[in-house]
Amino acid sequence: MTQMFKNLKSLLKYQALIQNLVSRELKARYRGSILGFLWSFFNPLLLMTVYTVVFGFIMKPRDPAFEGSPWLYALFLFCGLLPWTWFSSSSLESANVLMVQGNLIKKILFPSEILPIVVITTNLVHFIFGLPVLLIFVIVMGKSFTVYILFLPLVILVQLIFSLGFALLVSSLTVHFRDIKDILANLLTLWFFASPIIYPMTFGTVQNSKILRTLLNLNPMTHIMQGYQNCVFFGTLIHWKRLGVTMLVSIVLFFIGYYIFDRLRDSFPEEV
Amino acid sequence: MIAIDIENVSRVYQKYSSRHRFMTFKSSILKGDIFKALKPEELVTALNGVSFKVKKGEAFGVIGENGSGKSTLLKLIAGITKPTSGNLKVNGKVSALIELGAGFHPEISGRENVYINGIMLGLSKKEINQKFDDIVKFAELEEFIDAPIKTYSSGMYMRLGFSVAINVNPDIFLIDEVLAVGDASFVPKCLDKIDDFRRRKKTILFVSHDLNNVEKICDKVIWLKEGKIQRMGQPKRVIDAYLQDIAEKKEKEFELSQQEIEQEETFDEERRENRWGKREIEIKKVRLKDINNKEKHVFSPNEGMVIEMDVISCSKIEDFAFGIGIFNSQGICCYGTNTHLENFEPISIEGKGKVICRIEKLNLINGNYYLDVATHKRDGYPYDYHQNLYSFMVSSVNNDIGISRTPHTWILSPQIQMEQKGK
Numbered sequence: 001m002t003q004m005f006k007n008l009k010s011l012l013k014y015q016a017l018i019q020n021l022v023s024r025e026l027k028a029r030y031r032g033s034i035l036g037f038l039w040s041f042f043n044p045l046l047l048m049t050v051y052t053v054v055f056g057f058i059m060k061p062r063d064p065a066f067e068g069s070p071w072l073y074a075l076f077l078f079c080g081l082l083p084w085t086w087f088s089s090s091s092l093e094s095a096n097v098l099m100v101q102g103n104l105i106k107k108i109l110f111p112s113e114i115l116p117i118v119v120i121t122t123n124l125v126h127f128i129f130g131l132p133v134l135l136i137f138v139i140v141m142g143k144s145f146t147v148y149i150l151f152l153p154l155v156i157l158v159q160l161i162f163s164l165g166f167a168l169l170v171s172s173l174t175v176h177f178r179d180i181k182d183i184l185a186n187l188l189t190l191w192f193f194a195s196p197i198i199y200p201m202t203f204g205t206v207q208n209s210k211i212l213r214t215l216l217n218l219n220p221m222t223h224i225m226q227g228y229q230n231c232v233f234f235g236t237l238i239h240w241k242r243l244g245v246t247m248l249v250s251i252v253l254f255f256i257g258y259y260i261f262d263r264l265r266d267s268f269p270e271e272v
Numbered sequence: 273m274i275a276i277d278i279e280n281v282s283r284v285y286q287k288y289s290s291r292h293r294f295m296t297f298k299s300s301i302l303k304g305d306i307f308k309a310l311k312p313e314e315l316v317t318a319l320n321g322v323s324f325k326v327k328k329g330e331a332f333g334v335i336g337e338n339g340s341g342k343s344t345l346l347k348l349i350a351g352i353t354k355p356t357s358g359n360l361k362v363n364g365k366v367s368a369l370i371e372l373g374a375g376f377h378p379e380i381s382g383r384e385n386v387y388i389n390g391i392m393l394g395l396s397k398k399e400i401n402q403k404f405d406d407i408v409k410f411a412e413l414e415e416f417i418d419a420p421i422k423t424y425s426s427g428m429y430m431r432l433g434f435s436v437a438i439n440v441n442p443d444i445f446l447i448d449e450v451l452a453v454g455d456a457s458f459v460p461k462c463l464d465k466i467d468d469f470r471r472r473k474k475t476i477l478f479v480s481h482d483l484n485n486v487e488k489i490c491d492k493v494i495w496l497k498e499g500k501i502q503r504m505g506q507p508k509r510v511i512d513a514y515l516q517d518i519a520e521k522k523e524k525e526f527e528l529s530q531q532e533i534e535q536e537e538t539f540d541e542e543r544r545e546n547r548w549g550k551r552e553i554e555i556k557k558v559r560l561k562d563i564n565n566k567e568k569h570v571f572s573p574n575e576g577m578v579i580e581m582d583v584i585s586c587s588k589i590e591d592f593a594f595g596i597g598i599f600n601s602q603g604i605c606c607y608g609t610n611t612h613l614e615n616f617e618p619i620s621i622e623g624k625g626k627v628i629c630r631i632e633k634l635n636l637i638n639g640n641y642y643l644d645v646a647t648h649k650r651d652g653y654p655y656d657y658h659q660n661l662y663s664f665m666v667s668s669v670n671n672d673i674g675i676s677r678t679p680h681t682w683i684l685s686p687q688i689q690m691e692q693k694g695k
Contacts, residue, residue, distance in 0.1 A: 017391045024388055028379040031420070107374035108392050109351045109366075269353050270285055 004262045007111065014114055018121065021114070025122040040129035044085060048078045055198055063203050065234075075141050078134055079233045080197035080225045083156075086127035087163055087221070088188045093119045094167035095174045095181045102272030112268055113261055116167040124160065138232060146235035155227035158243060162220055162250035168257030172264045175271050195221040200229070220246045274363065275444055275475040276326040276349060281358035282499075283319040283344050318344040320499040321358070328363075328443075329473035333490030333507060335483065335514055340496040342479045346370060346446045349477065364443025364475070367393060371448075372433030378422035382413060385421050386436055393440045403439045410461075411435035427455055438465055444475045463489070483511050483669075519570055519667055526569035526665060546661055549654035553592055553621060553647040557582040558662050560643070563630075570665045571634055573677050577664070579629040581645055588622045592655065596629050597644035598636075599660065606636060606675050612650045635677045636666045 030036045055061070055077065056070030066073045094116040098105065105112050138145065174180045196216065199206065206212050216222045223246040227238045319341045326332050334342050347353045348360060350368035375392055376385045386407055390400040400407075408417050411431040421429065438445075447466070466489060469476060480486050486493060486507060493510040495503045497517070503510050562568045563576040571577060579596055595610025611618075643662040647655040684690060 016397060017388075020388045020391055024377055024380055024384065027384070028377055031379045103371070104375045104392075106347075106352065107368075107371040109368070110392055266354050269347070 004259060007262055008258060011111060011113070011117075014111060017110065018114055018118055021118040022121045022125065025118060026125060029122075037129070040126045041133050043126075044078070044082050044130040045133055047085065048074060048081055051077050051081065051198065063200055065200055065202060071141060075137055075143070076200065076229065076233050077198060078137060079229045080195070082127060082130045082134055083159055083225065083228055084192060084195070084197055084221075085130075086123050087159065088192065090120045090123040090163050091166055091170060091184065091188060093123070094171045095184050098171050098175050098268060099272050105272055106269050112265060113168060113258070116171045117164065120160070120163050120167055124156075127156075134232065143233075143235070148235055148237050149231050151227070151238050152231045155224060155231060155238065155243070158227070158247050158250055159224045161247070161254050162224065165250060165253030165255070165257040168254070168261045172257075172261040172268075175264065175268055191219075191221065194219055195225050196229075197225055201226060217242075220249050273328040274325050274361075275328040275330070276363075276477070277359070277361040278325070278349075279323050279359040281319060281322050281348065281355045281360050282317065283341075283348060283353065284356040285316045285318055317499050319348070319355075322496075322499070322501055323358075324494060324501065324504060326475055326477065328475055329470075330492060331470055331476040331478065331490045333486040333493040334477065334479045334496060335481070335486055335493060335511065336496035336502075337518075341499040342496055343370070343448055345496070346448050346477065346479060349444075350446055362444065365394065365440075366444045366446060367437055367440040367442030368446040369434065369437050369448060370446065372430045372437065373421075374433075376421050376429065376433070379420055381420055382408075382417040382424070382432055386417075386432065389433070389436045390440070393437060395440055407432075407435045407439050410438070410465075412458075427458070431458055434462060438462075438469075442474070444477070445469055446477045446479075448479045449481065483515075487511055515669065519572075522665060522667060523568065523570045526663075546659045547657065548659075549646075549648070549656040551656045552587070553583055553585040553589060553655040555581050555583055555645055555647060555656045555658060558643075558645055558658070560662065560664055563632075569663070570667050573634055573636055573666055573668045573670070576633055577631045579631070579643070579645065581627045581629075582624070583621075583627055583647060584624050585621045588620055589655075590618060590620050591649045592618045592621055593648055593650055594627045594629075595644075595646045595648065597646075599642045599644065600636075600675065601640045601642075604675060606641065608644075610646070610648075618650070633679075634666060635679060637672055637674060637677055638666055638668045638670075640665050 026037075030039055033039060035042065052070060052074035056073045061068065061070065061073035066076065097115045097119050098112060101115050104110070104115075170180060170184060174184075194216065196203075196206075201207075201216070201222070206216065223239065223242045227243050230236050230238045322341075322345065334345060336342050344353070346368065347370065348355055349362055350366055350370065351362070352368070352370075373385075373389065375389055377388070383404075386404065387397065387400055390403075390407075391397065395403075408414055411428070411434070413428060413432055416424065416428065421432075424432070445466075463485065466476065466478075470489070476489070478486060478489055490507050492505065493507040494501055495510050495514045502517075503513050559567055559580040560569060561578040561580060562571070563578065565578070581594070583594075593610050593612035593616070595608070595612075597608035598606045600606055641664055642660040643664065644657070644659050645662070646657040648657065649655070
């Protein structure tokens with residue numbers, strides 16, 4: 001245990017490496033494409049367009065919160081979709097990262113948890129690039145910001161800790177059980193629909209079913225997504241208690257993830 | 273001061289088996305204890321109770337066949353893997369040249385890769401800024417440093433990797449067979465740099481199959497065999513012992529393959545492709561021996577060889593000759609002769625007999641050779657001709673070329689000073 005905290009502390013020394021690896025990933029990802037960094041804006045925009053056409057125009061939003069407007073619904077969707085993309089792509093990439101970068105683990109001495117951390121940070125940067133798109137959209141829709149938007153960084157922090165814990169767990173276990181990669185891809189699809197992203201928590205079906213409500217409330221992502229929606233879309237105060245508990249859960253997950261990662265660390269060089 | 277202190281270190285690896293993997297997945301879920309389930313069952317010992325000390329400023333060579341544990345040893349010292357048992361202490365900053373340019377990203381420029389690689393190897397950004405020009409200059413990549421790494425040739429890639437690694441300025445320098453890929457001008461440059469490290473009293477651990485370089489660079493050599501230290505000490509002695517061991521091993525392999533051929537022949541007596549003639553005089557058996565009458569198949573170029581043939585003739589024959597021919601692996605005849613060519617007049621042969629051709633000194637170069645033996649009439653009509661049925665090997669540290677080693681010496685006038693290594 002003490003060794004684990006020592007390792008965790010020594011990570012601070014590697015800030016510069018994390019920084020450089022993140023900027024390398026960012027540079028490398030769009031190198032050679034014509035739009036380059038603009039893809040960080042376009043990707044969420046295009047994704048949102050698809051969902052808006054399907055769920056806004058074809059299926060028509062039924063919840064009163066959207067006043068029957070597909071555009072308002074699109075904005076709501078965007079509030080959840082943007083952070084969800086951050087979470088799901090970091091998780092998927094983390095599951096693979098130790099194998100993809102196996103050469104580094106085998107040949108160079110450095111703490112391997114840096115690799116999933118870099119994945120999460122890189123995706124965080126993409127997420128942050130997408131935020132202005134969201135905020136401009138709010139203005140275009142004629143909605144006004146409330147002071148509660150100042151809580152946005154807090155919600156992001158909770159998600160960051162949650163994602164880190166999850167990524168550490170998934171990345172270290174996938175080294176030994178490669179099946180996790182495929183299980184995870186499907187799990188994430190399920191998880192997406194089990195979080196209030198394309199529907200609000202106030203949606204009739206959810207409210208009328210006690211089982212559904214309980215299940216959704218047990219999902220930490222529910223509270224994180226609601227946090228975003230409260231800050232940006234509804235302009236109301238976040239649920240302190242719920243987000244607080246989610247924060248605690250995230251911290252616990254982080255330590256569990258780090259503990260398992262740390263215990264399995266020595267097996268990576270020969271397994272990846 | 274001791275730079276590397278290794279005490280009874282062992283390293284065990286897990287043998288990979290997919291069945292085992294499935295079992296661990298299942299049992300880890302069922303029993304809920306992944307750490308226990310991940311304990312390996314089948315093991316391979318890569319290093320077995322190795323102990324030695326390297327003093328600060330010493331250059332240590334590590335030699336041994338593939339799979340003898342050399343790379344594992346370096347990885348342990350670099351801290352990339354941990355020993356299964358035993359104590360390992362390393363004093364000072366280590367730079368490991370285990371693979372050059374590990375971590376280079378193909379899509380981004382050489383410049384950016386230098387920074388990332390440098391940071392990974394333990395330099396700060398400021399230090400890299402200071403050394404950047406040296407790194408690029410040493411790698412001879414001034415023109416290409418801003419091009420993406422994927423456009424580099426493998427030589428350029430390697431030069432850049434080497435250049436970054438040596439500029440880390442470590443106290444202990446681990447080199448694992450990385451010079452093998454350099455071109456004729458870059459390798460001497462690297463060796464110079466290594467010499468420079470030695471002068472500055474840095475500790476070096478050098479793993480290589482190039483025994484000449486090992487002898488040149490190292491103060492002491494360790495020979496690893498199957499994970500154990502077989503011998504340790506003065507470079508020349510250890511390398512000689514190692515070469516001796518390799519020769520013996522080759523000899524054994526040869527004997528085995530030879531036995532196989534003989535067995536095949538007893539099963540398939542009528543295999544005629546490489547043997548013809550009506551066998552009026554039959555060659556029953558052929559043996560290769562050294563001068564001391566010991567059967568042998570691997571020879572050094574300076575050794576002699578004895579070809580012994582058991583022959584048998586059922587009736588009395590008055591026209592006959594014996595011959596031999598030595599062919600290299602390309603099928604070129606290195607030497608051939610027979611008794612007729614050397615003016616032996618046949619008188620008679622009847623019953624069993626023995627013919628010995630004694631070669632005082634082989635004077636051949638490195639390689640595999642095939643032997644033809646024959647009995648025939650003086651006009652060439654074959655009684656029993658064995659083509660390529662016997663083989664032997666010449667193993668030499670010299671890399672001279674050609675068909676045979678013509679006996680020679682070099683004589684230099686006193687103005688010309690040269691020193692011969694290893695003699």
